[in-house]
Amino acid sequence: MEWSDIVKRYGKFDKSKVRRPEFDAEAFIFARVAETKDLELLIQNLSNVRFNIASYTNMSWLLEKLVKYDNVQLSICHESNFR
Numbered sequence: 001m002e003w004s005d006i007v008k009r010y011g012k013f014d015k016s017k018v019r020r021p022e023f024d025a026e027a028f029i030f031a032r033v034a035e036t037k038d039l040e041l042l043i044q045n046l047s048n049v050r051f052n053i054a055s056y057t058n059m060s061w062l063l064e065k066l067v068k069y070d071n072v073q074l075s076i077c078h079e080s081n082f083r
Contacts, residue, residue, distance in 0.1 A: 021070055023050040034060035043069050 027049055029039070043051055043066060053063060054075045066072045 021050075023071060024048040026050045026052060029053045031055045031059075031063060034062040036063070040066060043072055047071055 025048070029036070029051060031053055032055075039051075047070075049071060051066075051069075051072045052075065053059075053066065053072065054077050055063070056077055058076065059074055063074065067074055
């Protein structure tokens with residue numbers, strides 16, 4: 001099926017019902033290294049908490065794979081953003 005067919009078939013939906021997920025709390029984690037002990041376990045068990053994970057450098061696959069969870073958001077903070 002091509003994209004145009006998919007849009008024609010499934011493209012009609014009530015946009016007012018599309019919302020960003022709501023969370024009970026937020027956590028900010030600044031990752032200096034890729035290996036963060038038990039972080040994935042924490043993310044899995046605290047699905048009501050949004051985890052904002054940031055890094056000064058490009059993220060490794062160990063962190064990038066965490067975006068599969070709805071409560072994870074990754075950000076790269078380059079030094080140039082703070083000048």
